[in-house]
Amino acid sequence: MSQDSATATEAARKLTGRRRREVVAVLLFSGGPIFESSIPLSVFGIDRQDAGVPRYRLLVCGGEEGPLRTTGGLELSAPYGLEAISRAGTVVVPAWRSITSPPPAEALDALRRAHEEGARIVGLCTGAFVLAAAGLLDGRPATTHWMYAPTLAKRYPSVHVDPRELFVDDGDVLTSAGTAAGIDLCLHIVRTDHGTEAAGALARRLVVPPRRSGGQERYLDRSLPEEIGSDPLAEVVAWALEHLHEQFDVETLAARAYMSRRTFDRRFRSLTGSAPLQWLITQRVLQAQRLLETSDYSVDEVAGRCGFRSPVALRGHFRRQLGSSPAAYRAAYRARRPQGGVLESVTTAIDTSVPLQGTASSRRAAAAASSGPAPVVAATGPGGGVERLGAVPEAYVPGRPALPGQRSAP
Numbered sequence: 023m024s025q026d027s028a029t030a031t032e033a034a035r036k037l038t039g040r041r042r043r044e045v046v047a048v049l050l051f052s053g054g055p056i057f058e059s060s061i062p063l064s065v066f067g068i069d070r071q072d073a074g075v076p077r078y079r080l081l082v083c084g085g086e087e088g089p090l091r092t093t094g095g096l097e098l099s100a101p102y103g104l105e106a107i108s109r110a111g112t113v114v115v116p117a118w119r120s121i122t123s124p125p126p127a128e129a130l131d132a133l134r135r136a137h138e139e140g141a142r143i144v145g146l147c148t149g150a151f152v153l154a155a156a157g158l159l160d161g162r163p164a165t166t167h168w169m170y171a172p173t174l175a176k177r178y179p180s181v182h183v184d185p186r187e188l189f190v191d192d193g194d195v196l197t198s199a200g201t202a203a204g205i206d207l208c209l210h211i212v213r214t215d216h217g218t219e220a221a222g223a224l225a226r227r228l229v230v231p232p233r234r235s236g237g238q239e240r241y242l243d244r245s246l247p248e249e250i251g252s253d254p255l256a257e258v259v260a261w262a263l264e265h266l267h268e269q270f271d272v273e274t275l276a277a278r279a280y281m282s283r284r285t286f287d288r289r290f291r292s293l294t295g296s297a298p299l300q301w302l303i304t305q306r307v308l309q310a311q312r313l314l315e316t317s318d319y320s321v322d323e324v325a326g327r328c329g330f331r332s333p334v335a336l337r338g339h340f341r342r343q344l345g346s347s348p349a350a351y352r353a354a355y356r357a358r359r360p361q362g363g364v365l366e367s368v369t370t371a372i373d374t375s376v377p378l379q380g381t382a383s384s385r386r387a388a389a390a391a392s393s394g395p396a397p398v399v400a401a402t403g404p405g406g407g408v409e410r411l412g413a414v415p416e417a418y419v420p421g422r423p424a425l426p427g428q429r430s431a432p
Contacts, residue, residue: 037141039139041111041141042111043111045078045110046066046078046113047082047083047102047110047112047114048063048067048080048116049083049085049104049115049133049152050085050098050100050116051090051126052090053090053092054116054117055093056094056096058146058149061205062080063080063082065205065208070227073224073227082100082101082102083100083106083107085126085128107141108135110136112141113133113136113143114144114145114149115143115149115153116204118151121148121170125155133156137195142194143195143196145166145197150164153197154178158195159178161180162182162192162195163184163190165186165187165188165197165199166183166197166199166200168185171185175291179292186296186300188234196210196211206234209233212224258275258278258279261278262305265329266305267327269329272299275298307328307336307344309327310324310325310328313327314348314352315355321337324336
């Protein structure tokens, strides 16, 4: 989400030819997931002027010959071809069907030409691979779904891949993390073009937060990156994951790989898209998160079992990655667990423009003071009928703390 003066100058250049900033071209390919493809169509393709959202003109373009097949065997017919991109001031690539196959050369040429003529180019999720194949990410910061970030970093070493961000705005080229992060980036574009009020109005219509804090760290898992399995570093990474309870540093990992620290850092980053120290800290925090959820160890004991030198170190890294202290995270997690098998997913309509009020301590006090029977809810059962579920889980009783990054129900 950074932008230096050089890219700012690039972004400020005027569009050439017939291109108009309010015209958004969405480039679709066969085999692309329908959810990611639908995000820019919904954000830029629906007239919501009655809600205070400025109107864009949407051009849905086929990046190859149709019909385009998507999730579930659906077939789509794009009303425009690649030639329509020549009118767009913003071009969005919502997804690419395979991170291992090259995109069509004609589509890459159209993207390069659009960028040269001043258009803003956007890649959502695996759409970043299309932008990278076109050379538009060379020497730039970018992100994609955390699961594919190592592959993007390895295949395109000139791209500065950051798997922690929800989206990266580098002026005239923007990329987002996976799936729902595409909504975050599209809202950011509306905010950039038309201001906070317009983005907030759109977010309310979509029933999503106008701006999510944090990044992808809380969603990372401990699985090895997709393409690291046959690499010599795979054994070192696997050893690190099995010995997180021990206190070791990156120098230890470099020694196990028989490499200098500098060489190890470079090789590790090329394979995982992350610096080894940051990766190690992230894995220790993830392990602490699991122990807080599944055990009764004290925070001090959790710190020791995750390789942190002190509880203070755990608390600092935990708060930076998850936005909460370990103790508060555990309390919130336990408050949200289903009680007696009761389903806990209850849909609540909220105004996301209103920030959550009160400190963590005041919310805990309110939770402790709350009493009385919880309301009864119903939900659709497996057969489509309505089932009585009983009391609303404790997580939805007013005053109960939410998990970090989540809003309590009113």
